[in-house]
Amino acid sequence: MQYNITQAQLGVRPNVLIPSSKVYEELRETGIRKMVSDHYDLLVQSEIKNLFPPTPELVEIAKKNAADFFVQICGGEPHFSKNRGAPKMGMRHAPFKITQNARKIWLQTYKEVLRKQDISEEAKQSFWNYLDIFSIWMMNSAE
Numbered sequence: 043m044q045y046n047i048t049q050a051q052l053g054v055r056p057n058v059l060i061p062s063s064k065v066y067e068e069l070r071e072t073g074i075r076k077m078v079s080d081h082y083d084l085l086v087q088s089e090i091k092n093l094f095p096p097t098p099e100l101v102e103i104a105k106k107n108a109a110d111f112f113v114q115i116c117g118g119e120p121h122f123s124k125n126r127g128a129p130k131m132g133m134r135h136a137p138f139k140i141t142q143n144a145r146k147i148w149l150q151t152y153k154e155v156l157r158k159q160d161i162s163e164e165a166k167q168s169f170w171n172y173l174d175i176f177s178i179w180m181m182n183s184a185e
């Protein structure tokens with residue numbers, strides 16, 4: 043397993059491959075929701091906690107919206123489009139200052155959660171590769 047963090051350049055959006063269908067087959071909706079929830083629990087204690095909602099109630103809403111997206115992108119029900127509309131992820135992240143360093147911390151906290159998932163190496167690698175590349179799209183600020 044390679045938890046690579048690709049060197050990124052602000053404003054350059056590399057092509058991204060959506061996660062393998064194995065991710066959804068192995069984690070299902072429940073597993074994806076739990077993984078996203080665990081990721082937020084780390085984010086709100088991290089060096090970039092100021093980017094994320096300040097109260098447990100708001101964090102619950104953030105977890106739901108993020109999980110809706112990850113379920114959808116992994117091939118499950120299109121909850122995000124139904125509840126929030128077009129994904130437009132770059133645009134949705136525009137209000138937040140997302141630097142290379144913020145991306146790195148976001149990915150590192152995801153790694154902590156992903157490495158504990160009881161799924162195949164292939165599913166894990168595919169999901170990681172998706173996060174590594176797509177997170178570059180969210181970068182919008184210099185350090």
Ligand code: HEM
Nearest residue numbers: 093104107108111126134138140144145148173176177180
């Ligand atoms: C694979 C990369 C990423 C995906 C798929 C993703 C997905 C999402 C989704 C679906 C939302 C909810 C948007 C809405 O409902 O309007 C969201 C919100 C947010 N994301 Fe990301 N994100 C990614 C990377 C990042 C990174 C790298 C950061 C910062 C380091 C970040 C910070 C935020 C913040 C601050 C919010 C708003 C608060 C919240 O709802 O949590 N995201 N993200």
